[in-house]
Amino acid sequence: MEKKFCCEKFRFRYEGNSEMGLNFRIIKLSQNFLDRGYWGDNVYRYYITEGYHVFDDKIKAIVMEFCPFCGKKLKSIYKSDEYINESNHPY
Numbered sequence: 779m780e781k782k783f784c785c786e787k788f789r790f791r792y793e794g795n796s797e798m799g800l801n802f803r804i805i806k807l808s809q810n811f812l813d814r815g816y817w818g819d820n821v822y823r824y825y826i827t828e829g830y831h832v833f834d835d836k837i838k839a840i841v842m843e844f845c846p847f848c849g850k851k852l853k854s855i856y857k858s859d860e861y862i863n864e865s866n867h868p869y
């Protein structure tokens with residue numbers, strides 16, 4: 779199934795290499811993290827990062843709720859595992 783995107787600008791940053799410039803990453807909270815007491819209605823998280831080799835606590839990243847380009851609510855679109863582009867993260 780072809781992925782849908784809120785806008786082309788988001789898609790560009792989402793599909794870009796994680797090591798290059800600013801980019802968007804979509805991650806899913808790990809079962810381990812969920813078991814430790816997370817509660818909420820969305821297990822996905824949306825980040826802008828400055829580019830990284832390893833996604834860990836040291837990278838500079840901002841959690842996003844809305845697309846900064848078109849304003850759409852990210853969880854209304856990116857809510858399935860096919861969008862995950864980083865699974866090596868600490869949470």
Ligand SMILES: [Zn+2]
Pocket residue numbers: 784785786788845846847848849850
């Ligand atoms: Zn957008």
